[in-house]
Amino acid sequence: MSERVLTPHNKLRVREARLAYALLLPAVVCVTGFMIYPLVYVFLMSVFKTNRLGWLVKFVGLTNFGTVLSDIEFWRVTGRSLLWTTLAVFMKTFLGMVIAMLLNVQFRGQKMARMLFIAPWASSVPISVLLWSWVYNPQFGLLNHTLKITGIWPNPPVWLGYPISGFFAAIWVDIWIGVPFMALVFLSGMQSIPEELYESADMDGVNNFQKFKFITLPSILRIVQISTLLSALWTFNDFNAIYILTGGGPVNSTDILITSIYKNAFVYARFDQAAVMAIITFIILTSLSVVYARYYFKEDV
């Protein structure tokens, strides 16, 4: 340190760095205090026995992990989380693509349609989910009534009353929330494809499907990858749809990892087990976000 000669230039450098640290300090303190520290504490909870208030009682090593991993319920919940994410992301991508293609055609009211398609994303998620619980109401809700009257489904289920229909009802709400984002992103991508590509394809007598496969899809591939990853992160993390709609019920049969962590901690006061599941969730999400970060920083294609 003392050997370094402080030229005026170096002094400036040191001052600049000091200023930078000062400016970053509040943000870093907040992130450390309210994100990193709680995360470290969750790690601790997962290797300690905890009491009903979440206090660390005794170091038990990996015992909690053993308890959770040998519990069949944990695997059911994890399986449901994976099914939930896969199915929802697939449907969001598919429906998003269809809507983007429709909106990419010029027709009267096209701008209006675009505005309207955004609504589920723009609306408040917890409140939309509450609305859906009314829509799904078996006796007075308009969904079952509409399905019956139009003959689409003469005998619709009591959606939120049973494990399977409840789960699919919740997945649909999650899809419904996530589709607009995908549609808009895909649409922006499609609109940046040069028109000439399609014109020359027209001259070669290429059909619509081939145009989609050989022009549209390759051109927006990177956008599809990024938004699908982002959507997977959000979908895996979705707490509201299940918790507000079914509360994980009947009898925990619709719980996914995220709602199960919450219930284990705050309903059943099993903080150590909740912590183990939280750590596992954290690992899954972090690996997903590392992939997301890679794509995010990738310059071109």
Added chain:
Amino acid sequence: MMKPRTSKWRNRGKPFVIILTVLLLLIMLFPFFVMITTMLRTSKEVYISPPRWIPHTITFNNFFLVWSQYLLAGYFKSSAIIAIGSSALNMLLSIPAAYAIARLRFKGQQVALYLFLVVQMFSPVVVVISLFKTFSALNLLDSYIGLIIINAVFSMAFSIWLLSGYFKSIPVQIEEAAFIDGATRWQTVTRIILPISSPGLVTTTIYTFIAAWNEFLFALSFIQKQERMPLTLGLYRFVGRWSSQWELLTTSAFLAIIPVLVLFYIIQQRLIGGLTGGAVKG
């Protein structure tokens, strides 16, 4: 900006496109239709089986009833305080940090960059189970301050990313010229950088506001007192307790959604650009 094209689909495909669009719109907007048709009925007409799509008598009475029947005004107040507080705190934390990342050279710049990217993906549920203890130790349970801090912190990473992008896109030469003219660093920030990046500031402020307005999990975990509940939690509890008053709930939902809907339409295009990292131009 928007150049829809037709050549891909010959005109004969158009009716098909329009029919499919309308069909999908009907499906996607169905819950909003249900909300509107429910909030315009008397409670008598809400609970008939089979239900009706359109009520026989339309009433706006629910818009008066909601204010007296439960603490809707209180929920609105809480949501507003939390959302405004979070956006303000978020700005206070992210503008300096974003400036440092965009304009200053220091050791650990990469570390800071990655720190903010990683925490952007943090799952609230993962940390909430221990955050509860931190909050109770700091006496932040049942307080606006607690929710303001946590909402600001969880929006901060995204804000820093978006803002530092805006700051970086401003040519350094403008500031250098100002320095030569004797401007201080503070002046270059307040007179050059912030005004030029005002679209970014608006986007991040609105984004934080919306995120805090819509937040549910932290409120559910940290708020017990009725008078501190934001709209999301208040309405959720309302359903649990008075599940028989959907005409009032849909009316409240309508009122609660309007502010965020309007704000969202202002920023949606820039939001998409920020989330996909320039893969999509805003």
